[in-house]
Amino acid sequence: MFILNSSDPMPLYKQLYNQLRERILSGKLAANSKLPSVRQMAAELSASCNTVDGAYQELYAEGYIYSRPRSGYFVSTIDQVAPHSLPGKKGNNNLVAPSQSRFAYDFHPARLDPDSFPTELWRKCLTEGLRRNSQEFSHYGDLQGNWGLRCSIHSYLEKSRGVTCDPDQIIVSAGLHQSLEIIAHLLQEKHTMVAVEDPGYHLPRAVFQNHGYTICPVPVGTGGIELCQLRAGSATIAYVTPSHQLPLGYVMPVANRLALIEWAESGGRFIIEDDYDSELRYQGNPIPSLQGLRPTGNIIYSGTFSKILSPELRLSYLVLPYSLLPKYRQLYRGYNCSVSLVEQGAMGCFMEHGHWERHIRRMRTVYKKKHDMLLRSVEAHFGKRAVVIGQGAGLHVVIRLPETPCSEAEIIDRAGQKGIRLLQFSDFRVTGHPEAVTLVLGFGGMVGNEIEQGIALLSRIC
Numbered sequence: 010m011f012i013l014n015s016s017d018p019m020p021l022y023k024q025l026y027n028q029l030r031e032r033i034l035s036g037k038l039a040a041n042s043k044l045p046s047v048r049q050m051a052a053e054l055s056a057s058c059n060t061v062d063g064a065y066q067e068l069y070a071e072g073y074i075y076s077r078p079r080s081g082y083f084v085s086t087i088d089q090v091a092p093h094s095l096p097g098k099k100g101n102n103n104l105v106a107p108s109q110s111r112f113a114y115d116f117h118p119a120r121l122d123p124d125s126f127p128t129e130l131w132r133k134c135l136t137e138g139l140r141r142n143s144q145e146f147s148h149y150g151d152l153q154g155n156w157g158l159r160c161s162i163h164s165y166l167e168k169s170r171g172v173t174c175d176p177d178q179i180i181v182s183a184g185l186h187q188s189l190e191i192i193a194h195l196l197q198e199k200h201t202m203v204a205v206e207d208p209g210y211h212l213p214r215a216v217f218q219n220h221g222y223t224i225c226p227v228p229v230g231t232g233g234i235e236l237c238q239l240r241a242g243s244a245t246i247a248y249v250t251p252s253h254q255l256p257l258g259y260v261m262p263v264a265n266r267l268a269l270i271e272w273a274e275s276g277g278r279f280i281i282e283d284d285y286d287s288e289l290r291y292q293g294n295p296i297p298s299l300q301g302l303r304p305t306g307n308i309i310y311s312g313t314f315s316k317i318l319s320p321e322l323r324l325s326y327l328v329l330p331y332s333l334l335p336k337y338r339q340l341y342r343g344y345n346c347s348v349s350l351v352e353q354g355a356m357g358c359f360m361e362h363g364h365w366e367r368h369i370r371r372m373r374t375v376y377k378k379k380h381d382m383l384l385r386s387v388e389a390h391f392g393k394r395a396v397v398i399g400q401g402a403g404l405h406v407v408i409r410l411p412e413t414p415c416s417e418a419e420i421i422d423r424a425g426q427k428g429i430r431l432l433q434f435s436d437f438r439v440t441g442h443p444e445a446v447t448l449v450l451g452f453g454g455m456v457g458n459e460i461e462q463g464i465a466l467l468s469r470i471c
């Protein structure tokens with residue numbers, strides 16, 4: 010007997026999914042036993058077919074059940090049970106990785122094309138890096154990262170991103186969170202308040218909050234972070250995404266960039282420029298960095314390999330202004346670089362042989378096709394109901410739905426039941442609510458007809 014509670018904030022399909030999953034894992038539902046049909050189960054529970062179908066689809070996608078043509082769904086044979094999901098159950102202690110839930114249509118904006126990682130080239134670069142650096146494996150490397158890789162990053166930044174720096178200023182890090190940890194640590198002696206874009210990326214808020222900083226949300230307009238409001242506040246550090254604002258996609262015009270630099274310089278303040286995906290611009294050239302406008306200014310530049318190559322490599326970098334280097338070296342004396350030299354060596358070879366720049370060009374073509382397909386699908390299925398924002402770059406676009414009668418939560422819930430994964434736009438917000446329901450539509454991980462089909466399905470539930 011399954012019990013669904015409509016006053017529980019958890020969606021009904023998820024409640025049913027959890028109860029079925031628990032019974033499958035505990036063996037109460039035997040392997041190969043047949044599940045009631047969607048209709049039967051819906052009637053038994055006095056629930057809608059959508060609710061049951063949503064639960065079955067998720068169980069199916071995760072491999073808990075399988076289907077036989079014209080016969081329905083059956084319980085899969087699962088002989089390795091995740092022990093942590095069965096409190097108190099003794100016996101099988103084999104640890105298995107928690108399965109990642111898979112959606113038929115995953116609009117998560119941080120997903121990359123699943124077929125584009127250059128596995129063969131990477132393997133060659135790994136081998137070459139191992140050969141080249143084998144002498145280095147007997148001791149701890151440079152705190153700031155492998156010198157060869159830093160030189161390659163330096164040439165790339167100078168040539169393609171308009172960043173002016175020396176390899177000495179570059180720190181190889183294991184992702185934005187680590188870069189921000191370093192910055193928070195470096196600046197905490199004299200700074201206590203950080204301005205963040207609202208809406209904006211959640212991670213800077215979390216990291217700076219964890220370091221005891223006060224977070225000052227500043228609204229974002231079409232020209233990026235609102236400078237009047239920034240000036241009116243007391244923050245002395247500003248985290249910005251000027252070349253592709255996350256999530257709205259706006260580009261900060263040069264006049265605003267110069268005014269932001271002036272804000273920083275006039276009061277010993279700092280700008281953190283997160284240049285996370287500027288390589289992916291589909292109209293015109295990539296927007297040059299803000300750092301290049303004032304290389305000697307108080308600008309900390311952050312970049313990553315996560316958007317073009319893979320977020321799983323955990324490879325990113327920081328460019329510190331010279332003014333912060335002595336403090337960095339003093340604070341981190343005795344620390345070691347947290348990125349494996351094996352991966353750094355491979356990345357160094359990848360860049361040196363020109364694979365990185367070729368891969369960027371390739372990925373730009375791949376994602377432009379997906380981006381254009383998304384825009385065409387939105388136009389075809391939403392028409393005038395959707396206002397598109399921030400198109401022309403990156404791995405997502407945003408749509409506003411001024412006329413929808415549904416709330417964001419309802420849309421996300423219904424989308425989940427149809428196998429569509431959407432991120433909550435409200436998660437990007439620090440304060441207030443957007444004037445209209447806003448959806449972030451990532452297209453990077455979608456393949457085949459998924460974009461078209463997913464948008465068609467989504468348009469019917471909004």
Ligand SMILES: Cc1ncc(COP(=O)(O)O)c(C=O)c1O
Nearest residue numbers: 119184185210255285313315325
């Ligand atoms: C705004 C922004 N900056 C940076 C990153 C990349 O972070 P990392 O280098 O930790 O993968 C992301 C990833 O989604 C992002 O959204």
